[in-house]
Amino acid sequence: MNSKKIWFVCGGQHLYGTEAFSQMRSHANEIANALNEYTECKIVFKELVTTSAEITAVMRAANAEDSCVGIITWMHVFSPSKMWIEGFSLLQKPLLHLHTQYNREIPWDSIDMDFMNLNQSAHGDREHGFIGARMRLSREIVTGYWRDEDVCQSVAQWARCAAAYAFSKTLKVARFGDNMRYVAVTEGDKVEAQIKFGWSVNGYGMGDLTEVINNVSEGDVSAKMDEYNMRYEMNTNDVAAVAQQAKYEVGMRRFLDAEDCRAFTTTFEDLHGLKQLPGLAVQNMLFDGYGFGAEGDWKTSALTAVMKYMAQGLKGGTAFMEDYTYNFAGKDSAILGAHMLEVCPSVAAEKPKIEVHPLGIGGKEPPARLVFDGTDGHAVASAIIDMGDRFRMITISAQLLAISRSMPKLPVARLLWKPLPNLKTSATAWIMAGGAHHTCLSNALNENHMRTFARMCDMEFVLIDENCDLDALEKELLYNDVIYRLR
Numbered sequence: 001m002n003s004k005k006i007w008f009v010c011g012g013q014h015l016y017g018t019e020a021f022s023q024m025r026s027h028a029n030e031i032a033n034a035l036n037e038y039t040e041c042k043i044v045f046k047e048l049v050t051t052s053a054e055i056t057a058v059m060r061a062a063n064a065e066d067s068c069v070g071i072i073t074w075m076h077v078f079s080p081s082k083m084w085i086e087g088f089s090l091l092q093k094p095l096l097h098l099h100t101q102y103n104r105e106i107p108w109d110s111i112d113m114d115f116m117n118l119n120q121s122a123h124g125d126r127e128h129g130f131i132g133a134r135m136r137l138s139r140e141i142v143t144g145y146w147r148d149e150d151v152c153q154s155v156a157q158w159a160r161c162a163a164a165y166a167f168s169k170t171l172k173v174a175r176f177g178d179n180m181r182y183v184a185v186t187e188g189d190k191v192e193a194q195i196k197f198g199w200s201v202n203g204y205g206m207g208d209l210t211e212v213i214n215n216v217s218e219g220d221v222s223a224k225m226d227e228y229n230m231r232y233e234m235n236t237n238d239v240a241a242v243a244q245q246a247k248y249e250v251g252m253r254r255f256l257d258a259e260d261c262r263a264f265t266t267t268f269e270d271l272h273g274l275k276q277l278p279g280l281a282v283q284n285m286l287f288d289g290y291g292f293g294a295e296g297d298w299k300t301s302a303l304t305a306v307m308k309y310m311a312q313g314l315k316g317g318t319a320f321m322e323d324y325t326y327n328f329a330g331k332d333s334a335i336l337g338a339h340m341l342e343v344c345p346s347v348a349a350e351k352p353k354i355e356v357h358p359l360g361i362g363g364k365e366p367p368a369r370l371v372f373d374g375t376d377g378h379a380v381a382s383a384i385i386d387m388g389d390r391f392r393m394i395t396i397s398a399q400l401l402a403i404s405r406s407m408p409k410l411p412v413a414r415l416l417w418k419p420l421p422n423l424k425t426s427a428t429a430w431i432m433a434g435g436a437h438h439t440c441l442s443n444a445l446n447e448n449h450m451r452t453f454a455r456m457c458d459m460e461f462v463l464i465d466e467n468c469d470l471d472a473l474e475k476e477l478l479y480n481d482v483i484y485r486l487r
């Protein structure tokens with residue numbers, strides 16, 4: 001992400017003479033540098049634009065430059081917005097309109113018309129806002145003083161999403177085996193997903209994968225075992241079963257890297273040539289940033305890869321997840337999330353243990369997996385579903401709970417969370433909106449990251465948080481159906 005850039009573009013015009021141009025450039029540069037302190041990708045002052053031709057040129061250049069993942073515009077003075085129409089009609093990168101001004105407070109004793117003409121973002125940004133609204137531009141608007149922490153953080157969040165959006169546009173997903181038979185929610189329109197999100201989703205034969213796995217050398221397996229021993233606690237005597245997973249991991253990485261894929265799916269119904277369902281192998285790859293979806297779930301796999309990219313450098317983890325079972329306990333009612341095996345250890349509260357246990361599903365040998373309890377704190381969980389005429393992202397806010405019970409007969413990764421505002425309301429809303437059983441859960445990202453990413457993709461976004469009102473949600477879903485059909 002730190003090789004990516006956001007271009008900061010300052011708007012002006014010639015009406016007030018050109019004397020102030022150097023001052024405007026220097027102010028814009030100072031603001032861009034201050035914002036840059038907060039971001040993983042670089043925010044660079046690019047240009048003071050004062051004519052239609054200059055604006056169009058900078059937008060064209062932004063489209064053509066791969067390292068540029070977004071544009072921030074700010075009007076130091078009044079910049080007539082008809083000048084921006086051609087440029088904005090061409091712009092293909094995410095846009096943030098920063099509504100700030102260079103000076104924090106009014107210099108009451110010295111303020112005169114010259115000062116006002118130079119510092120009139122309140123005026124110029126309104127003209128700029130109009131053309132954004134008039135052209136129906138998808139954009140983020142951040143308002144406030146540019147040195148304030150909340151303003152810098154909002155810009156930084158958006159920048160992270162813009163970089164993840166660029167990543168999404170080039171993401172390739174490999175599917176080993178098809179969708180779990182008869183399952184509906186993990187299906188979807190892959191062509192539309194590529195148009196919308198950029199995801200190129202393709203199937204590969206298990207025979208081709210197992211050929212690569214069978215050619216993994218003993219030396220590569222033993223290096224991978226060293227990594228497992230360093231990262232995790234070996235809590236089994238069945239080293240051979242663990243070595244199987246090491247072999248799978250080396251092979252799968254080799255296969256995915258050769259195909260330039262950063263996300264993949266497996267399914268327990270198609271493991272031809274493998275002795276175990278990939279468990280530990282998948283978990284360790286998730287930890288290193290690969291996206292994954294079980295049972296052929298390519299949407300959750302791609303979303304997990306995007307969310308992991310977005311969360312780079314942030315505290316916390318991001319994991320493929322499944323709502324598994326409930327604990328109905330009044331106001332403390334909670335969801336126990338887990339999967340057969342494949343939950344990412346980035347959300348572990350403790351050093352994960354490698355264990356080998358039989359798996360009732362799939363009819364294969366007992367697979368090695370990571371066993372751990374999840375961490376606590378605030379989290380979001382998101383799913384993308386295909387509504388037939390559009391994709392919908394559904395996101396919940398949740399409170400992850402520390403697990404106080406041991407569950408000795410459940411040797412998988414386990415997370416416990418209380419969805420907001422409570423289980424009853426959140427789960428009703430989730431069911432009403434058609435949310436999947438697979439999600440990507442993150443305590444590194446927040447609701448705004450997910451909303452902003454959905455907006456960049458022009459995707460329907462349904463948030464279920466502490467303010468959830470079921471009556472309002474029912475109407476929102478009904479209205480959205482009409483709106484998306486009209487579009």
Ligand code: MN
Binds near residue numbers: 294339
């Ligand atoms: Mn599943």
